[in-house]
Each structure stands twice: as C-alpha cells, then as structure tokens.
Amino acid sequence: MEATLTAAEVVADVAMKGHLLEAIPFVGMAFKSLKALDTVRDVLYAEKLRRFLDGVGPGLSAAELARLQDDAGEARKAGETLLLILDRLTDLDKPELLGHLVRQFAAGRIEAIELRRLAVAVDVGFADDLRELLRPDDVTDPQEVRERLVAAGLARIHIGLTHNSDGDVTYHLTELGSLLFHVVNGERSAEPSAGASSVSDPGI
Secondary structure (H helix, E strand, O other), rough: OOOOOOHHHHHHHHHOHHHHHOOOOHHHHHOOOOOOOHHHHHHHHHHHHHHHHHOOOOOOOOOHHHHOOOOOOHHHHHHHHHHHHHHHHHOOOOOHHHHHHHHHHHOOOOOOOHHHHHHHHHHOOOOOHHHHHOOOOOOHHHHHHHHHOOOOOEEEEEEEEEOEEEEEEEEEEHHHHHHHHHOOOOOOOOOOOOHHHHHOOOOO
C-alpha cells in the first residue's frame, strides 16, 4: 500500500464495491464505522476490507447472496469470527485469501464451521508459509513449510518407527490443511451442485 494513501481514498475505493457491502452484513457494519475516521489504524483496516472484498470478487448469484446474508447459527458465527480476525491481521496479503474463502462458502464448497476453522488457521499461519503451502506445484522443501504450519493446525507431525531406527519424523497435511489446499486450488466441487466453476487466484 502506498505511503501516501489516505483513509478517504481507501474508503472511496471500498464504497465503489457497495453491492458487496450490502451482500456481506459484517463487512458493511465495519465499513460504516470507518467513514469519518482518518487514523493510521483506520487506513490499514479500510485497506484490509478493500482487499477482503477483492477476494470475494464480483458476480454473486442470488443463491450465494442468500447464503452470505443468513444471520442464523454457524453462518452468523463465521461472520463474527472473520470480523475479529480482519481487525487483528498484521499481513495485508491475508484479507484477500479470507475473502476468497468466503466466496467458496457462498458457493457451497465449504460449510460455515469449516470457514471459521480455515479463517483461524490463516490468522495463525505466517503469510509466506501459507503462500508456499498453497502453490499447486511442488515447493523446494514442503516438509519445512509444513513444519512451520503445525501451530496453525494445517500440518501434523508423523513419526514412522522401523526395526532399525527410532523413527523418521515427517510432516503431513491435516484434514484442515488439505481442505485449504484443495479449496484454494479449485479441486473441491460445490455441493449439491457439482458444476461449480474453478476457484480464482486468492492473491496470497
């Protein structure tokens, strides 16, 4: 983000995405609280909202809008979780990934509780490690990347005991880590419709 960027400029950019502000209630509420403010914290938070909305993307269908606007149960909890996480994120690459995950929830590719778990994992994980994990091609040392993402719940330690060693330590993706990888790389179809389009670039 340019050093000269002002809150007014960021807010104006976010305001241009008014259809998304209406579609996602918790984002609209957060945006309204920023309109008259011009602190560094508020500029950064407005930029997080802008990037989050970029991750959600345009062209929401009526069914997707309805899913996002469901104010009951797990969907409401997911919105509250995302609002809290967006506020404390320290990396400006992560909001776009979170927006991307919200779009997958809207499309029915993940459930609200999965969205909450993935959002918490994205919050905890280091952005560069997440980027390496989510590359569709092989990284130089996937074991090293996975080791660093154990704390985020995206990988786990596996010790393979053999008759001639105390065990080789390797790191495998957890079910949550595998879900994140496949959703980001467009390998999980919407349910019940199997004809959903591939996932777009999450930008992280």
